[in-house]
Amino acid sequence: MEFINAIIVLLNYTIIPALTYGSQLALGAIFVTLIYGILRFANFATGDMMSFGTMFAVLLTFYFQSLGINLGLLPTALLTIPFAIIMMILYMLLIDKYVFSYYRIKKSPPVQLAMVSVGVMFVTQAIIRIIIGPFDRTFLDGQKFILKASEFKEMTGFSEGLTIKSTQAITIVVTIIFVSILFWFLNRTKTGTSMRAYSDNEDLALLSGIDPKRVVLITWVIAGILATIGGILYGLDKSYRPFVYFNNMLPIFAAAIVGGIGNPFGAFLGGYCIAFAEIFLTYAYKKFLSYLLPEALEPDSLMQVLSTDYKFAVSFSILVIVLLFRPTGIFKGKVI
């Protein structure tokens, strides 16, 4: 009984949130890794591109709400995803045409392209501030909880209640569906194989007749879908505040590098590695231990390894440790 209560506490405060946060990071990390693998630069505008896509979802949600369109129990934002994705892809293709393609054709070194992406980041931030402003916005509607703590307690009789927020369930389900389709596309289709070939050996890909323009186009399309979905899921789960997306770049890059940069499946798992590490190290285990230990041994302190303020320090430390001891990441990506 006590043991099950302890497990419920863990599920509630660490495992379910970490799976959710991990899914959001995973989508961002796959974005980073695809751009790095195929376009060959670290895209520092990742966070703000996610923010850009989410901005359209927020605005469209408000618009749909004003028209009285909604999805009932589900958030209206889900309905806006296709439109937000289209706007995001258009923006990315525009940026690519007028900014990145110039340096790509010149065969600029990756560092230069990364610096260019910092410029794109600032411009994107400014555009977002002009269009929607820097304020915090909640755009979640529909049913908030799938399982409420009180309902769970009534159902089972445990003293701890398990809660599952609808955003958590939506995040995990949408991520699994989308990532499965993406991996099927990359590994099983001719176009996907040609993208992996281009990432593997560009010169030989060109000699084999692969059209680089098409590969770049498809990369941005996939990147646009990833950025928008990842951004919207994060915004629904927390709230939409443009700056937070910029901060999220650290765990996202850490996830991509832990997984082996250039390796999409590694980035996917890397997202969960970082999320679990951050949450396990910043969670206060007092309540959990109080269920397991006899009363005499119950801890007085919070039993927290690090304060939650330091959660970015966790991803930063993981990043440094991986780069020092295994620069290719868990799944053998490219050496940075």
Next chain:
Amino acid sequence: MAFFEGNQMTAGYDEGADIISSCTINVNKGEIVAILGPNGAGKSTAMKAMLGLLNLRSGDVTIDGKNISDLNPQDRVKRGISFVPQTRNVFAGLTVRENLEIGAFLRNDELDKIIEEIYELFPILSDKKSQTVGELSGGQRQQVALGRALMTKPSVLMLDEPTAGVSPIVMDELFNHIIKVKKTNVAIIMVEQNAKQALSISDRGYVLVTGKNKFEGSGKQLLHDPEVRRSFLGA
């Protein structure tokens, strides 16, 4: 008039000096031609010029009588010229079968049939078809590289040092494979460091020195030419 010709080619990199000057190389279908010469003689450059990886300053390249000097490498590939670079000539992260599929990227028909033909030519690839190429041995990788290049059903195959860095046993095996390819009526040009072995399987050979044709003749002639032997074959 040969099937694939580079006539009086002069070329160099960017603004630099001419690496090859008035260099002429030609090959017919069903023939192996070796390009030999000391280091820095312009062997690889001559081959790259024929593929279009660098622009000619003068001279021309023709295939089947048609001038293709102005085409880029991708378009020359479409005309039936296939190239195996010396290094990075496979997709190391992809499986053997995927490498072959990418080789036939431009073809939509008969993919399975061509892959079966490649498996017949290189049986080892059939056994390892689902394996990542990065995990294969050097000789097996070269076979993947050859197989990938053959997937376009080329009429001309250009090989840049196909036996570089493999053991003598594997080298013999690779040369046997190259002879098998030749018998499928493909014109083969190869640059080789292992001059003696290369000449022994070649129908003809060119010896380049400082970017110019120095000697040419049948494989046997060159093998027994005293001057060639003294300067390049080390005996």
